[in-house]
Amino acid sequence: MTQTRIAILGAAGRMGRALLEAVPHHGNLRLGAAFDRADAPGIGQPIADGVKLSSDPRAAADDYDVLIDFTRPEGTLAALETCLASGKGMVIGTTGFSAEQRALIEAASRRIPICLSGNFSIGVNLCLALVEHAARVLGETVDIEIVEAHHRHKVDAPSGTALMLGEAAARGVGRSLREHAVYAREGHTGARTRTDIGFATIRGGDVVGDHTVMFLGDGERVEIAHKASNRANFSNGALRAAHWLQDKAPGLYSMKDVLA
Numbered sequence: 378m379t380q381t382r383i384a385i386l387g388a389a390g391r392m393g394r395a396l397l398e399a400v401p402h403h404g405n406l407r408l409g410a411a412f413d414r415a416d417a418p419g420i421g422q423p424i425a426d427g428v429k430l431s432s433d434p435r436a437a438a439d440d441y442d443v444l445i446d447f448t449r450p451e452g453t454l455a456a457l458e459t460c461l462a463s464g465k466g467m468v469i470g471t472t473g474f475s476a477e478q479r480a481l482i483e484a485a486s487r488r489i490p491i492c493l494s495g496n497f498s499i500g501v502n503l504c505l506a507l508v509e510h511a512a513r514v515l516g517e518t519v520d521i522e523i524v525e526a527h528h529r530h531k532v533d534a535p536s537g538t539a540l541m542l543g544e545a546a547a548r549g550v551g552r553s554l555r556e557h558a559v560y561a562r563e564g565h566t567g568a569r570t571r572t573d574i575g576f577a578t579i580r581g582g583d584v585v586g587d588h589t590v591m592f593l594g595d596g597e598r599v600e601i602a603h604k605a606s607n608r609a610n611f612s613n614g615a616l617r618a619a620h621w622l623q624d625k626a627p628g629l630y631s632m633k634d635v636l637a
């Protein structure tokens with residue numbers, strides 16, 4: 378069996394550690410390199426069999442076929458340059474990109490294969506399809522609201538998953554999320570507009586990731602919810618995506634492509 382050699386960027390973080398734990402359970406993968414910031418604890422020390430944690434993806438480009446990134450947008454964009462230079466594919470799990478940063482990723486995907494997803498769990502990707510279908514069926518009869526909760530350390534809001542769920546709902550009802558999203562309410566907001574797609578964010582404790590899409594009608598309400606209780610569901614999905622991506626042509630792929 379051909380093994381895909383992966384590198385993990387953000388290896389000292391929560392997702393990085395979950396990925397390191399999961400790699401040995403994927404026989405079609407081998408860890409080739411692991412990176413984090415130059416001042417991360419453990420730099421220069423072994424992090425897995427035969428692999429030391431280092432800080433320069435460019436210097437070790439011969440050691441991996443696909444780079445998996447779970448960092449911050451700045452880390453992703455720096456890694457994108459490295460992968461463009463070496464022609465390696467990228468799995469991007471980082472969230473919180475601006476429209477400009479997202480455009481850079483899209484441009485890069487014309488030259489290298491990139492799998493980008495705000496959530497690599499199979500359950501959430503199933504929910505995306507369910508939400509789009511529910512929105513199409515319920516249409517203009519309901520108000521759509523998305524509630525998400527995450528641990529106290531999360532730095533971006535709404536979550537990447539909430540935004541993907543919002544896009545799925547918007548597609549279902551034939552609206553543009555950019556035009557109809559309402560990300561905050563405070564003070565005298567006036568009554569809700571039927572076409573709004575509202576977002577609410579909770580941060581605290583060790584919540585791994587909860588998302589609920591509510592379709593609120595008159596006399597009934599439909600809710601589609603996903604609750605992650607560990608990070609293995611994200612790491613296993615990202616590792617599956619890395620192996621899938623390894624022989625793909627340049628393009629911007631999603632977890633839907635991986636699971637097809």
Ligand SMILES: NC(=O)C1=CN([C@@H]2O[C@H](COP(=O)(O)OP(=O)(O)OC[C@H]3O[C@@H](n4cnc5c(N)ncnc54)[C@H](OP(=O)(O)O)[C@@H]3O)[C@@H](O)[C@H]2O)C=CC1
Nearest residue numbers: 387390391392413414447448452470471472495496497611
């Ligand atoms: N798509 C998905 O399925 C999932 C996505 N995520 C997303 O993944 C990202 C990481 O989450 P999480 O692991 O919890 O975060 P952590 O903060 O625990 O880990 C991120 C790691 O990356 C490091 N890092 C940050 N910036 C850089 C950089 N420029 N170069 C190198 N290393 C860098 C951090 O170092 P330092 O601490 O010093 O900043 C840290 O060690 C977030 O955007 C999160 O939303 C999370 C879970 C699932």
Ligand SMILES: O=C(O)C1=N[C@H](C(=O)O)C[C@H](O)C1
Nearest residue numbers: 472495496531536537538586
């Ligand atoms: O930061 C996290 O932890 C998570 N981030 C992703 C997101 O922004 O949706 C995915 C997951 O919910 C965990």
